[in-house]
Amino acid sequence: MSPLLTAAIFVTLACYALAMTLTALRLLRGPGAQDRVLALDLLYILGMLVVLVLGIRYSSQMYFEAALLIALFGFVGSAALAKFLLRGEVIE
């Protein structure tokens, strides 16, 4: 791992952390429940991005599967929450 790549990964992770902070602010503030669900969805995706970048940092393929699972569960969770907001129940 060269200094260039290490520095780039550090800056990228810092950007993700800042983005997660801003998203968490929207999650806490969000006027409607739909804003909170949207922010939670974005938080899931940013967490997945962090895991992917850590996979590059530690040069391991194992992180990829975790990222795939996070993406999948994030979608399922967001879809269930949106369905709940739409109908009042998740499975009809």
Add this chain to the structure above:
Amino acid sequence: MNALPFWVELIVALLLLASGALALVGAIGLLRLKTFFQRMHAPAVTTSLCIWCVALAAIVYFSARDGRLELQAWLIMILLTITAPITTSLLARAALFRQRPAKGPAKGPAAVDGNDRQ
């Protein structure tokens, strides 16, 4: 572990930095835009271009490290390209549904449903 060529590291670093900037753009948009329907567009930057940049960086990095084509990260791109619009449209429908009764004069849910069916 053998060292990667410089141009590979440069490409990976540039793609990662671009993805970091795009993630920041999406989060700032989510925080600063005024209404929900404007805010809904901001995370799309993150779920499309940002994910593409990171997945391409992972593909380039692992392909260069192992000396063969490693396309696993493509799966994440495909998965998110399919699922992100589904989440967005479901949320938009939920937001429309939740905003409707508040706008007009006070009506019960049954009256709103009746109007909707005509």
